[in-house]
Amino acid sequence: MQNPPDIWFRMSRLCRLDVKWTGYHQGNAPLASYEHSNPYYEILMVTEGPIYLKSEDANLELVSGECYLLTPWERHTAWRLTHEHAGFFWVQFFATPGLTPGKPEMPLAEPEGWLDKSRQELRTGQDEEAEHLLLPRRFQPVRRYELLNLFEKLHGEMEHPQGYFRYRSSLLLGQIFHLIAEDLLSKENLQTAVPAAFLAYRQLVNLLNESYNTEPDRAFIESQLNRKYEYLCHIFKKYSGMSIFTYIHQLRIQRAQYLLVNSELPVNRIAESVGFSDPYYFSRLFKRFTHCTPSDFRKQNGPIGN
Template identity: 45%
Template structure:
């Protein structure tokens, strides 16, 4: 089993400690509203979760879900121990099944679409194993020690630093799993073309002269191939994305100034202001004028 952590996730460390030969852990069932990360410093550690009796060796880690009941199924030795960290993820980490090349498109997860507008979800994620023995365990244990020390002796932005270190831990863990399983993670050549096309769109989306012929000239690829590559990685067409970028800018201009609607249409690349208004209403549900008035009223109420 695996979990995915997106760039859109917020992670917040709630608690962390190190346990050594803790009999109370063995005797007491645990459950809490946070994700629980357990990494063994000295094994074996006997952990039970969802009816599964696990024997964890030194350096092994396991990731437990919120409210997942867990505890020990056998007393550990006096020298055995583990780091135990609880963190909140918002939105929650997504659970996926066993990894196969058919079920998980790693290249797409790692590359991401990198779209500017919030309408189209991005796909870049970390793939986190539920249970794993990493080869870089000592480096990971040092990071957990830093988190525990920072929480025990808080100074300044200690909560913020703890979450940043946890993010580093999760990235190193995910990266180690990829290398261990020899996963092919280099983006295909088509993705490099996609990034060049995306840069061109971000620079010239307001340019009415940016058409198929101009894209072909700028990128030295035919328009059919460019359209296919963009849809493959972005999930939307080039035209849909250009319109989304233009409307995003139009909303900013409507909120922040008093330019006439016709002028905003021209600035954002729409030669026909009536077409701009129809497209804006289809996207936002209200006309450009109504949008401006609504945000002007909100600003006046706040003032």
């Protein structure tokens, strides 16, 4: 299936990048005379143009500094000869999870904004909610020389492998995509400043993470963050989708689960250590969150050594 040249891709922040091969193609070498395809993604950066790239059925003319992203098994070749000094770097890589394509009219700034990122701040959050980098299929970066330097370093790592060269190569490819994504935001004049309310929310989350096993009441929270409790409750609900005390309970149950599996402390001692003075209330709350009693959870999962 053909991808249009102006498609966009979303790449998860948690994407694992594995560089497979790199190379530098110059002039009209024999490689330009036949069709290519491979099971990996491939990104090109033109050092000197023009490069006449045929991608599936699209004939493209890439100029100096342009980048182009090919998808797995996408057929590509040259559709016209160029001059002997024209050239480009190419990098084949594996990505898990894969890049998610979007329509050309896909908005550059995701409408959910910081609400999308907010649950990742929670200790009990899910990695599946990680934000994405927005990558254009075809792009002319402003910081082309900085990007070219990264391609040169990456190609050098793969051409002269030593030690942990694959690890370093993955890091360099990540830097390449980060630079492209940041350059795109700057080029489109998109607002990337963190809202003040989100900063206050992160401070509150960090405070709760460190004090959940005590009693972080209204007076304590206000004194630590120098903000009204009502405002803090509002922004916490806005960004997390839950109340402050629901999150405190989640943190306590999370810690209790760890202790049930990794210690031999009795249930009443575990309840006390995570902030519950009433072990019966703790057991009822534990069952509400995990759908089993603390004793059953321990039987099913541990403790270590059993």
